[in-house]
Amino acid sequence: MTTEMKKIGAAGDVLVERRGNAGLITLNRPKALNALSLQMVRDLLGILRAWRDDPEVRVVAIRGTNKIGRPGTPDSLFGCFCAGGDIRFFHQAALAGDAALDDFFTEEYTLNHLIQTYPKPFMAFMDGVVMGGGMGLSQGARVRIVTERTRMAMPETNIGLFPDVGAGYFLSRCPGHVGEYLALTGETIGADEAIGYGLADVRMDAAALPALWAELGATSWPSAAEAEQWVASKFIANTDRPVCATGKIDTYFSLLRVKHIVDALEKAKDDRWAAKVAVVLRKRSPLMLHVTLEQIRRARSMTLADDLRMERDMVYQCFHLRPGAESVEGIRALAVDKDYQPKWQPARIEDVKPGMADAFFASPWSAQTHPLRDL
Template sequence: MKPPLLPELQSAGQVLAEVNGCLGLITLNRAQALNALSLAMIRDLTLLLQTWAAAPEIEAVVILGAAREGKPAAFCAGGDIRFFHQAAHAGDAALAAFFTEEYALNHLIHHYKKPYIALMDGVVMGGGMGLSQGAKLRVLNEHSRLAMPETNIGLFPDVGGGYFLSQCPGHVGEWLALTGHAIGAGDAIELGLGDVFVQSSSFPALIEAFRHGQQSSAEHVVATVMDKVDLAPAADHLKLRARIDRHFALPDVPSILASLEAERDDEWAAHTAATLRKRSPLMLAVTLEQLRRARGMGLGAELRMEREMVHHCFHLRPAAESETVEGIRALAVDKDHAPRWRHARSEDVTAAEVQAFFAPVWAADQHPLAGLN
């Protein structure tokens, strides 16, 4: 007996699944939390994608985020960081499972054998980038805001962030990774982080066609999108490209800061330096090292590196001394926006402290992501 096309899901309605003809449609349905990912959602997404990969009836998959009535859209704002904070303090094994299973899901998406289309409406950050960057067709609109803002909570750009940001032209990847700067559709397409632009006014009809129109083949599903493609906005970052490359090509964070702060008449440089000075000095250095290492890695190897890095984020020191736990506390728990970082300045971070985040945790054959190619 073959498995059903709509398996039983465990996330209590946080993930919705539909089948229309040859199309499997997934809706992230946690709108009041900006569709932030829970462990149950990650498990449901994995189950659906694996089920549909094995089903010849399904030829394509579309994923979108549920809307909040009367409020701006969000595809997915990332992982549930309050859960990270609680689980770290409680020593909850679900925290390790979250990252292992999320990264395996990201890898599955990048290597999915059928067209997987992401409708990247509104906020697409962190875990939302992990769900979309491996898509065969990444669909943006004028409300799309893409970012990897993890340094703001004392983390690093994970979910394959080292892999896809390091592939951006020049040293734009370092700029995006260190600052967490959000970009729009034009920049995303120019940087290889998006594929096509569709006006937000066309999204309701597009989704209606996916839900109720005739979807007879993968080619027809893709054509449904391409029929609504419009000219993308201009890429705002292009006028900054030379400055980004000059500063962010430098070998370490103190050099980048010194270079930016030397540009006394450049408002952009001053703002960028001020942003970096607010981040965890230690995790900025770790993030820069991640990007530089990732540039020579395949996705599987990079995700295995990230899995060891995130283990160190929560286990190198007790939870109360973790940069990541402290960053989440300041942003999302106490909301005082005054994180007490381990170091006051990037100049105080040592190379040994950075390298500790890249120390092996598991033997190669025991790594929780050993099976990723």
């Protein structure tokens, strides 16, 4: 059975289509690089829950539109997956004391958990920009497809936040201390590194994606088992994972404290990579670097649900602790005023005292009242 693509939500920012046994989702907010709004999160939760419980849906896939092609035409599909959450909304809601900000994170993390635990094959077409909330939509997928255009990152320390959407869980499980490196620096990586670090499964040419998308809609799977077998044989069994050396990263990012990492990088002689990374870290929020390092190391021994609950506590503190000094200021400097001169508090890594990060891990809720208690 083929159905027409249907717009979900008043703005039509999410498009859904049932083709045969496939449930197909297209993020359709290209001018914002498919950044997630609260309504988009709610739309995605609704459709994924419905398809989870529909025995005729065997496989689910998600992609994004881009802002180059003409809307509704093949050249507008793919090319940009999702740039994250709508940080302008975060800024406005935080300043206004809007409760929708808390709703956004609770519902987004619920969505992340649903994808990570989805009982049916879930495929993410991670073409183009895949950052922040886009990683939350894709890291739980059974098949994570990247292309030569993939630009992947968790850049939250650049705006006074920490890598959330379950990043503590999936980054801490990268080889060696790559998780600390990606979380602290916000470094953008391509397809081969993504696969080598365990953050993607399959590399394809971007030009081949439309045919695969069409194949999903045209293939009939009489049973869930046959759909599982199709996915396993076509993608998982043939995965050839490149090996990415992590020795240099491990040398620095295994060190105990942020100050130790930066000092070692700055003292490395004739190492351009180390010097470059040190400069990047000096630009990030000093306080949130400390919070993020602690997050990744705590999450390494956590379950997904416990990590998401921890991150929900952390993001509450980011916007309510002072209230939101680092996060509101970082978003202002990067996305609102665009002066790119955030006034971090404290201003230097050396000024972050032991224990300052601890407040971010204090939960404002009991286990019984936590908004993610049912995960």
